[in-house]
Structures are given as C-alpha cells and as structure tokens.
Amino acid sequence: MKRVLRSGILSVIVLLSILGLSACGAAPSIPAATGGAVASAAPRATAAGLEMLEEGGNAIDAAVATALVLAVVHPNAGNLGGGGFAIVRMGDEVEALDFRETAPAAARAEMYLDEHGEAISDLSLIGPLAAGVPGSPHGYFELHRRYGALPWSRVVDPAIRAARDGFVVTDRLAEALEENQDLLARFETTAAVWLPGGQTHDAGSTVRIPALAESLQAYADRGPAALMEGSIAEVVVAASERNGGILSLKDLADYRPVWRRPIRFRAFGWEIASMPLPSSGGIILGQTCGMLERLDWAAKSRFGADRTHLLAEVWRRAYADRFLLGDPSTSHATAEDLLSPKWLDRRAATIDVERATASDEVLPWSGPTPTESDQTTHLSVVDSEGNAVALTTTLNGSFGCGLLVPEAGFLLNNEMDDFAAQPGKPNQFGLVQGEANAVGPGKRMLSSMTPTVAWRDGEVVALGAPGGSRIPTGTAQVLLNIIVDGDGLKSAVDRPRVHHQWRPDAIWAEADALATETQQDLIRRGHSIRKRNAVGLVQITRRTSDGECQAVADPRGPGSAAVVGKNKEIHQ
Ligand code: DON
Secondary structure (H helix, E strand, C coil): CHHHHHHHHHHHHHHHHHCCCCCCCCCCCCCEECCEEEEECCHHHHHHHHHHHHCCCCHHHHHHHHHHHHHHHCCCCCCCCCEEEEEEEECCEEEEEEECCECCCCCCCCCCECCCCCECHHHHCCCHHHCCECCHHHHHHHHHHHHCCCCHHHHHHHHHHHHHHCEECCHHHHHHHHHCHHHHHCCHHHHHHHCHHHCCCCCCCEECCHHHHHHHHHHHHHCCHHHHCHHHHHHHHHHHHHCCCCCCHHHHHHCCCEEECCEEEEECCEEEEECCCCECHHHHHHHHHHHHHHCCHHHCCCCCHHHHHHHHHHHHHHHHHHCCCCCCCCCCCCHHHHCCHHHHHHHHHCCCCCCCCCHHHCCCCCCCCCCCCCCEEEEEEEECCCCEEEEEEECCCCCCCCCECCCCCCECCCHHHHCCCCCCCECCCCCECCHHHCCCCCCECCECCCCEEEEECCEEEEEECCCHHHHHHHHHHHHHHHHCCCCCHHHHHHCCCEECCCCCCCEEECCCCCCHHHHHHHHHCCCCEEECCCCCCCEEEEECCCCCEEEEECCCCCEEEEECCCCCEEEC
C-alpha cells in the first residue's frame, strides 16, 4: 500500500516537473544575491565574470571577461576568430553592438557553387574559405571602451591566465573534442593544440595554449590592432592563404563593429530590446510577441495543443519573412516593415486557431519597397545597479572552420555558411534563405542570434542562446514563460520547448514537450511532429525589483550560473 502511495506521489512529482511546476508550488531554489549574476557555458568563464563584479566592475566588465575566457576554455564556440552581438542596458541607455563577421572583399556570390550552380557545402563550412573577417577582437574592446569601469588589462587578465597557466578540460569539452575529431585532425596547427599526438584531451587534464596567451597579452596591451594589424594579422592571412582562403590584411585592418538601434517593442507589459539586422533574431522575437498578443495567447491554457499550435503558426510566418532578410544594406525588408502593426494584424488574421496552414501557402511579406540563413555560446550578466548585458558569440559550427592560426593560437570561424550559398536551398540549419542574404564582399551574413534584455518596474532580465535557427524560438519560449506565465528562472529554462521554422513544415519537439494527447491533437490540426534534443541552450540572469540577482544555466548543455558571493550552479 505504502509502495503504491509512494509511486503515486512520485508520478505526480514527475508529471508536475514535466509540466514545469514544482511539487509544493515553490520556485526551485537557485543562487541569488545582490552583487550581480553571471550565466555562461563554462564554470571558469562565469568565475571570471564574478571576479570582475567582486572587484567593483560593472556588467560590461563581467561580460567581456567572461567572453574572453570562453575564447580559451570553450574553443568550440568562444572565440577571438569569430563574431557576435550584444544587447546592453546600461543605466537608461539601451544599445546593440554588432560585431558580426563580414565577408572578405574578394568574396563573390558564386564562390561556393560548382560548375552546375550547385552549392558545395564543405567549402562554406571547412577551412578558411568558410571564414568571415573576425569581429570579436573589436567587439569586446568596443563594449569595454564605451561602458567598462575596470582597466582593460584587468578585464583581459583572467583569459591570459587561463591560456598561459592552463585550465582543466571539462567533461563537455572532452566530449566536444571527441565528436569533432575529424575536423580538428584536418589542419596540423589545430591538431597540435587540440589533438596532440592524435589524441583528444581527457576530461580533468590541464591544457595550456602559450600562443593564445601571447595573443591575449598583446590584445591587453594594444587593443584590437594587436590582432587585426601587424604580425598577428600577417599570420592569420598567411594561414588562410596556405589553406585556400581569401582573407586579406586590408580585410582585417578595415573591420569595424557597429552600434545599432536595437529592435524595441512592448509585449505583455514588458519593454523588450533585442538584436536588429544583420540578425533576424530580434525581428522574429518581435513578430512572435506581436502576433501572440493579437491571438490572445496568454489566455490559453499552458497545457494541451492550443498554445503550441499558435506558436507553430506564428513562427511559420515569421520564418517565411526571414527569407527576405540579410545584411541591412541588401535586405529586402526592414524591421519597420515586418513589425508594423498593420502587417502583424494581417499576419495574425490569417492564422486559423484550429488548423495548420501549409507552409507552401505562407509567402514572405510582399510590401511596397522591393520585390522579391554546434556552436555558438551565449552569456548573460546583471550587476548590482541593474545594468544588463546579453551577449551571443560564435564561430558558427563547432570549432568554426577547423583552422587554428598557428602563432596566434585561435580558430577561425565558418560564418560564411550563414549566407545563402545558393539562395532557396537549405543551409546546415535547414534554413531556406533568399537573395537578400547572397554572398557579397563586405556584407554581414544573416544571423539568428537573439541576445535580449527585457525589463519592467525595476526588474530586468538578460537572456539568449546558441542553437542556430532555433535560437529565436528557444529564447522566445523562455521569455514568454517569464513575462506571460510568471515562471521563476529555473522553471522557465527547464520547461521543454518546441520549434517551427516555416521550412521544413514541421514542429520539432524536445522530449516531454508534448503529451501524447497534445501530439495527437496537433496532428489532427494538420501539423507534423519531429523529435529534437534541444531547442537552444538558454543562459539567463535577472535582477528583481528589490535588487536580488539570479542566474540560471540551461541544463541541456554545458553551463555555469553564479551570483556574487554564493555557490555556483554548474552543469559540466
Ligand atoms: O548566427 C547564426 O545564426 C549562427 N551562426 C549561429 C550558429 C549556432 O548557433 C550554432 N550552435 N548551436
């Protein structure tokens, strides 16, 4: 009898946790304190962020120190040879920094096509021909130049120490090295660091990267010019040329990050700021919230098929519009077009609350202006003043294009694959993209990264994720769990997620995201459903209106969340 009772209680607890509720109704406990909070993909990187906050640094100092340590200890995504975006809210200023890679001046629309006009996917994925001009060295420096409080050299110091004195390989890094052995073995210089003697580093072993430590020291002394001009730029270009790349010294010297006006909107009583073009992320998030408000999504039950159906329908339309997007200079639609109340009204009005619309029937916006794209990493910081930084950075694929620049010690990205190598054909994330995102010299390739800051009545939340095309949808769901349903951070992140991206026409669902009856209901409405292991890996921080800072790292991936002065929550 007792056993039956116990197993009954256990099933209720399992069910409640699947539904995102804790058995006693209380929020699961997470670290909280008033001095600030950091969530990132690696414990050592999060520790660097905390070190800055503890020394009186602000959210920017913490975010940049965290990102730079990720460039050492999380080489599959953290980087100096990649790029990214940041949304910062410092006092009353809300800004977006675009440090996305650019296409080299010698890039051409047909550079990844064979003689029949078919894309040769390896060319835009492996080796330096796949690399855009790195934006991270300027990006991190510019964030700090404008808003940092601690000296620049102090912010770079934890990364120098990690590269010079060594860091311990986590289980997740050991796994990533194992999984990517073939890529890492392709270039001798990469293998020398990451596959010494042909072997991956074991979890628990210590790795030192002296060349990277020297690059970081030069960066600490002289800023981005130390990496983008002079001797390090020369080795980057030489390594690229030796391996079939087209990066030039001028490409590197000419690179500049751009401050942009964030996508701003109000939804469910919150102010939200997210990334504008060249990311599609903020537009997709804005369209999602705008259409859901029109469809009275908040009033629908959290359980059952109604909400998932509407999410799929909204994303089907938002990702169809994504087809028009690209670098701001060539995009076939703007944020103003796609977020205009009129367009959102019209789009929402085409949604049948009972039936799925076939993706073939959903066309991108056709407005008056014109006719008619593992591994990324996100970090979030809040500080004791309520300043917030959401920063997503990437090499694109895990370990980027695979080429480690020998004397410089860092990997180059393969971000060129985010262009539509062959417009209309799916890329590595299955995204079908248009002419607006064709390869072109100096252009920034369209992204899905969605660093986001949301605030209301003295409360602020910073979040974002890696996950390719699933970044906007993963980020949106966690945000909605908080701003619509009032979830605590942990429940908001843990709750299973779904995804739809117009093409292919399917809902991807994480395990436990949809109960059997819900799946049947969705199939009856005309959806097809596929399984997916993770819809984004969300790193999130929050400062409540009474000054309590909290952080949660997504248990789906590597992560470490911590607050000043308290124990860390770590997922290896
Ligand atoms: O900018 C983008 O959208 C992609 N380069 C992001 C790649 C990514 O998230 C891969 N990791 N999961």
